[in-house]
Amino acid sequence: MTSLRTRERLIQRLRDQGVTNMRVLDVMLNTPRHIFLDEALSHRAYEDTALPIGHGQTISQPYIVARMTEVLLGAAGGNLQKVLEVGTGSGYQTSVLAQLVPQVYSVERIKPLQDKARDRLRQLGLRNVQMRHADGGFGWPEAGPYDGIISTAAPQAIPDELLKQLAPGGVLVIPVGGREQQLHLVIRDGESDKFVTRVLEPVKFVPFLSGTAR
Numbered sequence: 391m392t393s394l395r396t397r398e399r400l401i402q403r404l405r406d407q408g409v410t411n412m413r414v415l416d417v418m419l420n421t422p423r424h425i426f427l428d429e430a431l432s433h434r435a436y437e438d439t440a441l442p443i444g445h446g447q448t449i450s451q452p453y454i455v456a457r458m459t460e461v462l463l464g465a466a467g468g469n470l471q472k473v474l475e476v477g478t479g480s481g482y483q484t485s486v487l488a489q490l491v492p493q494v495y496s497v498e499r500i501k502p503l504q505d506k507a508r509d510r511l512r513q514l515g516l517r518n519v520q521m522r523h524a525d526g527g528f529g530w531p532e533a534g535p536y537d538g539i540i541s542t543a544a545p546q547a548i549p550d551e552l553l554k555q556l557a558p559g560g561v562l563v564i565p566v567g568g569r570e571q572q573l574h575l576v577i578r579d580g581e582s583d584k585f586v587t588r589v590l591e592p593v594k595f596v597p598f599l600s601g602t603a604r
């Protein structure tokens with residue numbers, strides 16, 4: 391179930407769906423997604439689907455992890471030193487980012503999920519991730535600005551704070567909407583307060599909620 395063949399099949403599926411960034415595909419081939427799931431579900435880890443991780447949340451579908459990471463890297467034009475992730479969840483997307491970006495900051499509102507994710511990243515030896523238990527709607531201003539921000543939960547509208555914490559030329563990748571959601575790419579136009587937005591494709595994420603939970 392965790393064999394190289396099984397993982398290779400998943401990577402082939404991602405390529406069939408249009409993912410082309412070889413660095414992203416290579417990192418995903420070598421990241422053990424099964425350790426981000428409870429044992430009862432780990433046999434399904436290399437299926438291309440979202441799966442429950444408790445607390446009403448899900449680990450993102452591999453295709454969407456690949457796609458968002460590829461969009462982030464592509465739009466930032468090789469200039470990605472520091473990234474903020476909102477919605478650590480299982481830590482799977484975090485671990486993919488941590489292998490591609492020097493500094494990763496990740497915010498999660500549900501404490502037990504964050505604690506498990508921290509253990510998994512440690513287990514993988516990924517030491518370039520800082521985590522915070524907080525409402526990501528406020529970003530993480532003390533550590534910003536960020537070259538990239540990625541949200542793995544969908545707000546109804548893009549929080550202003552996230553836009554404010556983008557560095558000049560910084561890139562935000564975020565699902566937006568309720569029952570119907572679209573993946574958005576927002577790029578800060580130089581030093582200005584102008585933002586260029588592109589709507590990429592329909593997606594399905596858990597809602598972006600305010601406040602924190604223990």
Ligand code: SAH
Nearest residue numbers: 449450477479480483499526542543598599
């Ligand atoms: N990338 C994660 C996705 C987890 S689902 C994974 O693959 O495992 C999205 C996560 O966003 C959930 O854990 C949810 O608790 C968290 N979330 C939702 N709204 C949030 C907010 N305002 N601040 C921080 N985390 C939030």
